[in-house]
Amino acid sequence: MINGFKEFIMRGNVIELAVAVVIGAAFTGLVNAIVTGIFNPLIAAIFNADSLAKSMVVPFFSGELSFGLVLAALIQFLLVAAVVYFAFVMPLNKLKENQARRRQAGVPLDPKKNPVTDLDLLTEIRDLLAAQSGAVSPVAATDAPAPFAASAGTESPKHTL
Template structure:
């Protein structure tokens, strides 16, 4: 029974999931801080609105339909999605694209050790150039 538990805990998927949850929680804190401390004050200054939660309330009997709260939550979602995309995803994808382009162009960083593949690629390219000249 303990061996089964140990095998379960030591599975790669469980460890990867645990790391993802911890990193996700930390990432959520960063994104929420950017939204609450930068974008929300900017939106509040532009529209001079304290809170949408208290606006657009329709009362039917004893029930309150809070359309403003739904609109506010939707705007918060869009702002968070925009922050995640423009602050994190877009710059990382751009860096990856540039790194891939340099790798494909054969640009090697100076501190990267030369491998057998690099030497063979260089020989192949030299042979191809010499064959093309003839």
């Protein structure tokens, strides 16, 4: 029973959700301060009221309808949605697009799986220089082992810097 709970808690999604809740709570305080300290007084000044909650109040039978309070909540929602979109959603979408482009180009997403060695880079540089000058690489002219043999110069580089 304890092991099952431990496995559940240690899954990535649960931990990420917990972090999101904590950040969301802190972010809510920041947005509330901005809305009550800046936007509410500005909008309340437009409607000649002390606060947005006290503006646009319409008497309704035995109570009152507070449209200003709804407007304040709407402004707060729009601010939160805008910040979440521009701070989290948009960068994440760009990251996914970059990963998709890298996959299509054949570049490994995890460089640790296919580490580039100094020898690979030096071989690639030598082959590119030989292709540019039109000369045959001295290693290509001999019967060198496969890792040191020069390419024909027509293929694209294996690694990008």
